[in-house]
Amino acid sequence: MRTLIISCALAFASVSAFAQGYQFTEVVKLPATPVKNQAATGTCWCFATTSFMESELLRMGKGTYDLSEMFIVRQKYMNQLQDNYLRGGNGNIGQGSLSHTFMNAYKQVGIVPEEVYTGINYNSDKHNHSEMVRFMSAIADVAVKSKQRSPQYYELINNLFDTYLGKVPEKFTYNGKEYTPKSFAAFLGLDMDNYIELTSFTHHPYYQKFDVEVPDNWEHSFMYNLPLDEMMETVDYALNNGFTVCWDGDVSEKGFSFQNGVAINPEVKKVEDLSDTDRARFEKLDEKGRLEEVFKFERPYPEINVTPEVRQQGYEAFVTTDDHLMHLTGITKDQNGTKYYITKNSWGTERHKFGGYLNMSESFVRAKTIYVMVHKDAIPKALKAKLGIN
Template identity: 45%
Template sequence: MKKIFLSTFLACFSMVAFAQDFQFKTTIDLEATPVISQGRTGTCWSFSASSFLESEIIRLTGKQIDISEMYNVRNTYPKKAWNYVMRQGKAQFSEGGLAHDVMNAVKSHGLVPNSAYSGLQTLQQNHNHAEMVAVLKAMLDAYIKNPAKKLSPNWKRTIASVLDIYLGKRPESFVYEGKTYTPQSFLEMTKINPDDYVTITSFTHQPYYESFILNIPDNFSNGSFYNVTLDELVAVTENALKTGYTVELDCDVSEASFSAKYAVATIPETPVANRKSFTAKILKEKSVSARYRQQEFENYTTTDDHLMHITGMATDQNGNKYFRVKNSWGSNTARVPNDGHVHMSEAFFRLKTISVMVHKDALPKALRQKLKL
């Protein structure tokens, strides 16, 4: 079921005045589940992609389901560990990942609701993976050093046991709304097909309209990205939202002009000194070309440090367009305007987006033909 919630009387046509000079009017607001927090973990990739899948489930079935982010995390860590060991430690082993890692986990292990697998132990209220990751990495480094001169055949089972201790054992079956499911039958119920989703990017060091493996630290699974022009990357995202599809976003949020507190992300023409200064008024933004975008990527100014979920669009009082982006850092309605979303300008999107993931049906027809999809 596709639904575009175009500005309603109470929420979307109303002008929302924030503590700074920005005033936003929502123009597209697609159905999404409530904002939640990833806690003290580096698992934004699972929280954002899971949120994206939750919106897809709403679109496909009309059901609002809180799916388990930690089930996807639990099923991804063994793959990270394998990659790290087989590369003899010459690879990254961290909490990071990408949206396609969630799709890979869903394809191989299905889906479960959060009620069946929360990833939290008894009395634990928030996610914190610092100790778990430290333990896992220390174990993997010991295996790589190979003091016994022969890698133990049980190392994968040992890593799995540690994951089970910290996150819990994965359910083989569970009851949801009075019916018993397995992870695979639950996936079938949601009508999600992981093969229906594609990742789109835009860089000049690779040919356009071909797929390639993007060499960024968190792409441990060597996922492929379709390369399009920068204008087409923007068009893909807008077309998806306008036709009822939300968008998964991988981007850089390290800029001083990204403020979760004030719910704004822009690229001012004149660099800002801190996150508060650029929210005092609407500033003229930089013109972002493909060349400038590539330059910032190659000099490490733009990195893949955060994933979020685009659920709509908005305009400010000057008519400038923004993407409405759902974050996973929780919400605090007492601290206006932080409701867990950020208004991201087109300039910020053009410069700081690493990639987007969308349902292939959300692509403009002409672009699908170019990509042979």
């Protein structure tokens, strides 16, 4: 994920207004923990997946937990350093990753509550990894050029993370009981093998797994490839049956307006559905201006009909890119009956009037999704059978 240094957030009423002209009525709203702020880090992958797992604990009746993102992030950096060294310095040691990175680290080291490991051991009230990752890259580079990882290398790396993130606790007390990170993970009862990543692209066979070609898939995890309609059917089935969805996709488009609390996929040349007032304004603007004005019209703006071919074209032209992970927690509809997905972000609440959430339209999600992750029981039974998932 790109490092997106923005703050944000949202509490939906039964009917809520976002950008001018957009009125939303909730259809499904599932429980989620409070919005957090990844701040000056590229760790949306961990914030989104952690939020998803916290909602899983709520769904399972386990109660409300605030889990430590940075405990997982630290192990992820260690795993990247190992991979990068063995690839002769050609690995990815950037801040981004995908949902399976959380799952792999969780299996390795367990998890701790946020109060046990905040991951901020420097003079700041918010996360900032910019300096730390530069030091990390320098240490990694020396090891690769030396063609060895000396005892001092390991000491430097561990001291670096201890300095910025804090020392990892061997044991801790939570609600009056002593745990290790692994015993706390066992207590929570989350089984990482229950979670499935699904994607949809035409350059690989459907109903088979493939290694999605995005830089943040540095672990080369394989995802199930579905027809677009079936991927979207799974998202809807999950949300309508009490399961939230972890989402990865492109947020670089003009149609993604966190400021306005809406993400749409506008058909910038379509005018017949506009009011007379909006059409007059529209015809005076060039295409760039139209993209900037779509949220100011009197009612929702017409959107693109996204086919698998349209989606694939965006991916292969590098227009649809792997930018950001977020957490889908519900479904809403605008006054025209268009479906949107209630989306929890990780850019905080301080500078955003919608509580850290936004509504992403169905057209936007069809076009701009890289992959989604769901519990295997959130996949329709017929589709599970096609994929051979028990």
